[in-house]
Amino acid sequence: MAKKDARKSTWLALRIRWWREALMLRTLWVLSGAVSPARASALGQRVMRMIGPHSRKQRNICANLRIMCPECNAREIEALARDVWGNLGATLAEFIHLDTLTKLDGDDPAIEIVCENTDPDFLARKKPCVFISGHLGNWELSSWCIQQSGYPIDSIYNPQQNPYLDAMVMSRREKLGCGLVPKQNALRKLMRSIKQGRSVGVHVDVRVDDAPLVPFAGQDAATTTLPAWLARKFECDIVPVHTERVGHARFRFTLHPSISWHLEGTDQPKSIEQLSAEMNEALAGIIRRIPGQWMCTKRRWPK
Template identity: 30%
Template structure:
């Protein structure tokens, strides 16, 4: 049924989307020909130059004034420039993720700090929830964790152009080495993910974006509506929650930082436990972001609109 639906979507693609997809394919070819380091440098510099002129940069400045009021204007500008550079590098490196190798002596590649937590989980088996945010090159997380025998499913917001969407999914599957389920964001996807975890599946979630119908937790000492699904699933099935993120070391050179599983609260009050675990996740995200603010995607409205207007 899913295959038939995708086929129908592709048949309805108009001329504009086909042109857009053709341009995306050309860009993909060019980035691949540049190699991982030059592609990272080129895309990073391009976005660092163009990004600050885009209206969405005002959201980043507003978020920084809200979350880190101690920064002066020069510091905020440095961070916003870094945000755009990191985003560009992430895009430039994306076509090369499948080719990056672990523990290379120098140049492009990745390393894993805290690999013992992945090894222990692989030996233990069963369901597990990996949690992270849009930090560093977050696209490195699925293939990096998969290298330890822990390939995981994830939530996914499809691109508006189905041709471009298929290209993105193909690149992700190539990097993972095998296709993994992708659950659409929304109620139906949440039900499918819940059933998947109940069967012992592994699921990864990026939980750093605002969810209007979530629970109110603190983030940078301010109220922030946060998705409770990860905490609810973890507590229902007593699944380990393993936090981790990607630290950029250089062009196409990345470090995956894996932390010990978070303690699962068990007070007998389910709602209180969900909020407690959700808060623990937000606290880890905040610590990572404070350590390197320019590595996080400050471009989305994380806090209530009335609090984050420029």
């Protein structure tokens, strides 16, 4: 009986926590929806810069930033961590305005799309690509921007542990019209997508337990090899992309040069290890330019 009561108490405590988290996000969205996207973004940023540093996740953020930015001193790391929290708060507040942010009409769109990829095959959209990115700026806009660039896409997402939060977030994501693939058992669905001529998107800046160690920002980190595996199997290039916040509810989305699946001057495929290392190197270079916009609340490198 005692064990049963303990389980019931744990179950109830978990649901109370879930309801509380959902209520907090709902409140933020109600407040954000009552003002313009720019004011909502500023509100979310201000709130999270105040409360975020007191979270248990602060330790993870600072540890990740110390590795990503070894030249920064303790005070600079703390300042960057506040920026990380502010960017997260702005992103959460902007959820309610995603439909407005992605409107293409008007003389002053919220999103600027920049293509630094000069590969003729990429520009001709001859075949699908494996797009990789990190949780930067408002990362929720990345798949939409890729589709606007002429590449229909299905992107992996990691469902929230809190089912109430997950339902809320998914209701906003689905309005963007991009394909969404749950992380669990995603391989078969992504293979089907590529066979159908659709590109795939993967966030590769998070730790994947039991994955091989690949250099990332100068230190080995457990890294998904899924993009490299798909690139080799389907002979398609890996294209790094990122969304940068350039103001309140203002963004620049950049398509970077392709990472070729084959060795230069040959048709021989690169190894999984080489492709994954090149992918991590490209992403680390992007993050180091805007480390305060990297949502790194989970530990990325081994302890």
